[in-house]
Amino acid sequence: MEYRAFALKYRPKKFDEVIGQEHVVSTLKNAILTNRVHHAYLFSGPRGVGKTSMARILAKSLNCFKGPTITPCENCVSCREITKGVSLDVIEIDGASNRGIDEVRALRENVKLSPTYARYKIYIIDEVHMLTQEAFNALLKTLEEPPSHVKFIFATTHPQKMLPTILSRCQKFQFTLIPLEKIKEKLKRIVENEKINIEEHILYAIARCSGGSIRDGESLLDQLVPVIMEKSLGEDIFSFLGIIDEPSLNKIIELIVKKDIKSILNYIHTLSEEGKDLEVFLTSLIEHLRDLLLAKVSIDTFKEISNISPHTRDFLLQKAPLISDSQILKMIEGLIEAKDLSKKLNSVRIPLELTFIKFFSSSPKEGENTTTAPIFDKLSSNELPHKNSELPAEDPPQMSETTEETCKKSLEEEIIEDIEKSMDCSFQQEEEVKEEEHFDTGQRLEEVKSKWKNIISRISKKRVSLGSYLSQATPYSFEEGVLKIAFPKEFSFHKEIVENIKNIKFIRENISQIIGADLRIKFILLSEDREEKGDKKKKEEEVEANSDAEFMNELLDTFEGKLHHGE
Ligand SMILES: [Zn+2]
Incomplete structure (x- = not known):
């Protein structure tokens, strides 16, 4: 069965499914019902609280063949295409990656054309504050005289970085952090729907860790479900979350x-x-x-x-x-x-x-x-x-x-x-190791291997579950400053856990402290039989795939988990 992240699978599709932004929902509904929809909206607020989801719902409401309506039908071509993120009349632009004047010029040309089949051409520009000054100026010209078939929905985490002239042309909505109780309720609905048995106090703990962002809460739940299913871990969920129950x-x-x-x-x-x-x-x-x-x-x-x-x-x-x-x-x-x-x-x-x-x-x-x-x-x-x-x-x-x-x-x-x-290793020892700059790579691997137990015990002292996961792995190779740490094939789940961006950082810091040099680390899975020569290529492919995964992790972390147009 195809796996979909909870944050995508349970993304709100209707106004009534949005949690925690009631003030925005009721004003938007009212605007649709009274036919007073503004031509430009600015949704500002913290990450992961539903700005882009709300933008899509608004777009769907305006362009539904049975609309404009506050309850889009979900069945017409427009509704279905917007849900999939492929509608030709709802254009989503990521301000972080399309920030130049050329993109905005193209947009200005495009704006003049009528919608292909829907009522409006709707531009959703996410992280709009990232646009360059020139792009902002170009956008402003469009905003000053918008064609009647065009609507803009801007989303930003940093409204203070936007031009006042743009701000003044938008109807502004401030999205707020979502209260603990509401995040917990949503997580509860998800686990009930997935038929996963998770105690309420754990859901509260996840909600608390999400810091008011439903997307973070859903991602944490995603990561935790496998841990929770492994019953033996019990209380360690809290060390995993980095909190005390x-x-x-x-x-x-x-x-x-x-x-x-x-x-x-x-x-x-x-x-x-x-x-x-x-x-x-x-x-x-x-x-x-x-x-x-x-x-x-x-x-x-x-x-x-x-x-x-x-x-x-x-x-x-x-x-x-x-x-x-x-x-x-x-x-x-x-x-x-x-x-x-x-x-x-x-x-x-x-x-x-x-x-x-x-x-x-x-x-x-x-x-x-x-x-x-x-x-x-x-x-x-x-x-x-x-x-x-x-x-x-x-x-x-x-x-x-x-x-x-x-x-x-x-x-x-x-x-x-x-x-x-x-301490495992005194400050003095660490200093001494740092002095040796040109360390032979084979020697480095041997060094890590010889101190591997120390490393595990140091990590276990701080994060017991992480230490136990890591104890299944062994240092595998050291090349170009990257230490590869290998898990046997059957421990892919352990590998996934330690690869969480926070965990990687924590492990890397601890290894570096013991070794006395900053080593990049990568986790790999070994093929079933690492002696078998024929498997070498396959093994390398796996290593490649894992580098991609790590790269994606870093990327997602940098861009705050924003994957546009879906799965
Ligand atoms: Zn529809």
């Missing part, structure tokens, strides 16, 4: 409210043992506390703008009265400092633990002055972690003679020392 964050909030420092430290330990990305945890926790603060400060705002599931919303509303604003603020500030410090130290765990220890030790008898201070400023002896132990000791040594300044220094030094010890 809401129940985990709620648990920490619960412990903060209870002031249970021991369980918090144990919990951080568990997360770390499970290979959860503590940096992601830290960021997610800051966001979660911000939501908790909102729940305290303004319930209405909280309900409106927080990007969380209804269950978590209720949970936070329930916990909000149990902690003061200033305590939440203090916690957030401490975590932000921990985040900064973690970059300096290249470790998240220790700053994270220290933040909690400091928070609870300096803490919060009710009514006490709760002004915040930078993490190390008022560090007293009873907040120091036990030397040589990542977990703080219950009974720390006395250091009452030490001045604040030296205390601060020695603690930072101690932390850095500990972290260096625990």
Whole structure:
């Protein structure tokens, strides 16, 4: 069966299928019903929120043989051709790739001709802000005196980059990010329709990761379905998404409210043992506390703008009265400092633990002055972690003679020392490798092979699922600065996952850090029998095909996943 990406398969075809842009839909419907359709529209807003889909629906409504209508028939030649993206009277132009004056001149010539069979000639120009100045000027001339059979629909993510003279000639619609709940509902409809069983909290997580773009949500779902089908991965979906699930964050909030420092430290330990990305945890926790603060400060705002599931919303509303604003603020500030410090130290765990220890030790008898201070400023002896132990000791040594300044220094030094010890490869070693510029390619491959276990373990520490996928692969060749990493043929699914653009970047960075040189990487699939000489050609073809796939990935990423005219 032919595979179609969800974003294409479930692209809205009618006004009523568009989600999250109700204000635009109702104004456009009204214009069609009252026969007051403007000759030029500008749809602006973030990527992946339905601008081009809306443009196509509007075009279909205007050109349907039974129209103009707000419910295009989907059956007439015009409707069908617009859906397929092949209508001669609806011309889609990508401003990013046809940005010159020649294209616009051709358009101006073309505009004079009547539609072939439909009511209007409709030009949909996507990313219109990318047109050159000359092209804009040429376009302006057409816009000043548009023939009555012509309509323009411009779409852009950057309306501020457009000429004011063009803007003033368009009816403008601002598209907005789509609320979490609506994205989740659409994803739910998709999985129900595809008969895939995915729990609601996972759909929420995907919706949260999509950041208000339905196209991103659908693409994430596309990537995740195979992962989810492989039942054994369970919780790892969240590492795949690079987020921490809401129940985990709620648990920490619960412990903060209870002031249970021991369980918090144990919990951080568990997360770390499970290979959860503590940096992601830290960021997610800051966001979660911000939501908790909102729940305290303004319930209405909280309900409106927080990007969380209804269950978590209720949970936070329930916990909000149990902690003061200033305590939440203090916690957030401490975590932000921990985040900064973690970059300096290249470790998240220790700053994270220290933040909690400091928070609870300096803490919060009710009514006490709760002004915040930078993490190390008022560090007293009873907040120091036990030397040589990542977990703080219950009974720390006395250091009452030490001045604040030296205390601060020695603690930072101690932390850095500990972290260096625990790293796969020290900073010094990395520097040394970088010095060797002309590295023999065979030698380089051997080097990667010899450090492959280190690489896997380093990646596993940060992203456990990614590490386990990658452990099925082996370094295959190194040529012209490109390291090819091969999966056995039966692991094509693993290869697809690691090839996700974010994953490639992450893997490349980690390999480069261990090897000490920036290596480009490519994943390939091996033929069934790599010894068989006759298969060599086939194997090479596969390598080629994979380069194309990677190229497409990069391309799609650059152009924000915009594939015109379909599949
Ligand atoms: Zn029709």
